[in-house]
Amino acid sequence: MSRVILVxxxxxxIGYELVKLLAEKGNKVYLGARNPKSGREAAEKIAAEGFKDVHFIQIDVTDLSTIEATRDHIANADGHLDVLVNNAGIGELHRPQTAPTLDLAVLRTTTETNLFGLIQTTTTLLPLxxxxxxxxxxxxxSDMASNTIQAKPNAIMNQAAAYNISKAAANAYTIALARELKDVEKTDIKVNTVTPGYTSTKLNGFGVGGKSVKAGAEILLPWALLEKDGPTCLFIAASGKESAW
Ligand SMILES: NC(=O)c1ccc[n+]([C@@H]2O[C@H](COP(=O)([O-])OP(=O)(O)OC[C@H]3O[C@@H](n4cnc5c(N)ncnc54)[C@H](OP(=O)(O)O)[C@@H]3O)[C@@H](O)[C@H]2O)c1
Known part of the structure; x- marks a missing residue:
């Protein structure tokens, strides 16, 4: 059955590749991008490969007016949204962000997108x-969001404190939302968080040794397409197994 999906x-x-994989499976996919030119070009590229049900939509997760416009567009066109993939993220890894001298400007910037943007997008689209x-x-x-992993001696990428804090806080929101929707409201809306694992992208300066964006997206794919009775409130590692929070 075709689903209505926003990435x-x-x-x-990774988001671009995920849209392609979702479209290949016959779903209607909104390709969200903050930059209209690059968003439109990306959607056209996928459509040119034969997947016509891919639609660019302008959404900057730090700009409420674009999130609300996205909600209104999907409400008018589809009346509902089956799957929301909160993929937009920034690392600011080119800026120093070790904990002892953490610059709040870097923390605010990363948090604005990775935490506040994710929450605002979710709460605005939840009615749909x-x-x-x-x-x-x-x-x-990300693995870097796991406090359990980061607390181990000599944890990898511990110095990316702003990114790690923003992602760990987003994980806390995932837990809060998943539990509320299941335990209190008794809905079957599934809320999970999954890491693609280390993937070479713009976010990490196309870091060497990372997996391909397609491989990263393939890890996310089954978690976007869960069945009705699928699990909720899980943190899934790139191995596909549960991660420590
Ligand atoms: N790469 C890794 O190793 C890795 C590992 C674990 C988790 N992740 C996560 O995977 C997700 C995708 O990242 P990626 O690695 O694919 O990096 P990427 O290639 O840099 O993609 C990030 C995407 O987020 C968009 N974005 C940034 N700020 C936005 C905003 N305010 N509103 C809307 N879109 C915004 C970017 O748009 P622009 O092109 O306009 O900047 C870009 O399309 C992120 O959440 C990241 O934290 C990545």
Whole structure:
């Protein structure tokens, strides 16, 4: 059955590849991008490969007016949203962000997108997800969001404190939302967070040794397409197994 899906930050990187994989499976996919030119070009490129049900939509997760316009567009066109993939993210890894001298400007910038943007997008679109018969929210996270992993001696990338804090806080929101929707509201909306693992993208300066964006997107794919009775409130590692929070 075709689903109506929105992927944020999908003009490039893992999000772009995920849109392609979702479209290949016959779904209607909104390719969200903050930059209209690159978003439109990305959607046209996928359409040119034969997947016509891919639609560019302008959404900057730090700009409420674009999030609301996205909600209104999907409400008018589809009446509901089956799957929201909160993929948009920034690293600011070119800026120093070790904990002892953490610059709050860097923390604010990363948090604005990776935490506040994710929450605002989710709360604004949730009424449309509630109208789905099989709602799914997939938050794209990182190993660097795991406090358990980061607390180990000599943890990798501990120095990216702003990014790690913003992603760990987004994980806390994932837990809060998943539990509320299941335990209190008794809905079957599934809310999970999954890491694609280290992938060479613009976010990390196309770091050497990372997996391809297609391989990263393939890890996310099944978690976007969960069945109605699928699991909720999980943090999934790139191995496909549960990660420590
Ligand atoms: N790469 C990795 O190793 C890795 C590992 C774990 C998790 N992740 C996560 O994977 C997700 C995708 O990142 P990526 O690696 O594919 O990096 P990427 O290629 O840099 O893609 C990030 C996407 O997010 C968009 N974006 C940034 N700020 C935005 C905003 N305010 N509103 C809307 N879109 C915005 C970017 O748009 P522009 O092109 O306009 O900048 C871009 O499309 C992120 O959440 C990241 O934290 C990545």
């Amino acid at each position: 944020t930050g999908a003009n490039a990187g 997800i509630r109208k789905s018969s099989n709602g799914v929210i997939l938050n794209v996270t």
